[in-house]
Amino acid sequence: MNDFDKVALVTGANRGIGFEVARQLAAEGVTVVLSGRNYQAVAQAADELVGMGLKAFPCLLDVTDEDSIASAVKLLEAKFGRLDILINNAAIRIESYGLNPSQQPLQQWRQTFETNLFGMVAVTQHCLPLIRQSAAGRIVNVSSLLASLTTHTDVDSYAYSPMFKSLPGYSASKSGVNSWTVHLAYELRDTPVKVNAVHPGYTKTGMNDGAGDLDVQEGARTSVALALIGADGPTGTYRHQDRVIPW
Helix, strand or coil: CCCCCCEEEECCCCCHHHHHHHHHHHHCCCEEEEEECCHHHHHHHHHHHHHCCCCEEEEECCCCCHHHHHHHHHHHHHHCCCCCEEEECCCCCCCCCCCCHHHCCHHHHHHHHHHHHHHHHHHHHHHHHHHCCCCCCEEEEECCHHHCHHHHCCCCCCCCCHHHHCCHHHHHHHHHHHHHHHHHHHHCCCCCCEEEEECCCCECCHHHCCCCCECHHHHHHHHHHHHCCCCCCCCCCEEECCEECCC
């Protein structure tokens, strides 16, 4: 275990922002565990980082499956004995653009919350004993600007539009992520562990059907920065780059 200075687990890491977060952390000397529910995909992603000379390992982890989470954490414990960084990145957007909020099927709300919120809570709860073994644990919850009620009611915001108002379940799930962040940060306030939520920016990924203002390199930077903050860094905040976002 002395070969590993810092160890990070990134969920949903086989592509998009998750993969880029893993790459940037590994480039900073962090040993990264890339996880996802498709083992072949995460193994290929990890191999790509190893081919760059970086320390990376694949891990099967379905955030909606408690047994899968428990098995992944057992592997982490056996290999590393601790976890320094948890990036809760796994998320889905399954609502269709163009429908009114009341037209989105309730089942899509349930599916969205299972991954985006309940899965995040479950992964964190299982990982927390290992994070407490770190000298300076960091938990980064990937949220969205659509989590901000202030933003959603700002008529000058891009969120105040038919396109983004057609994602009520996704938006609400990310608001739940923010709430989880402040509650967990409060619980851990007297420990070295810091917990923050991030808005990556409107990033060009598959989730956005390729639309966005930022490339994935830029979209990953806020998560990486908060994963690497020092003892004087923030906790219980909701940020994009150096800006605190209104709740």
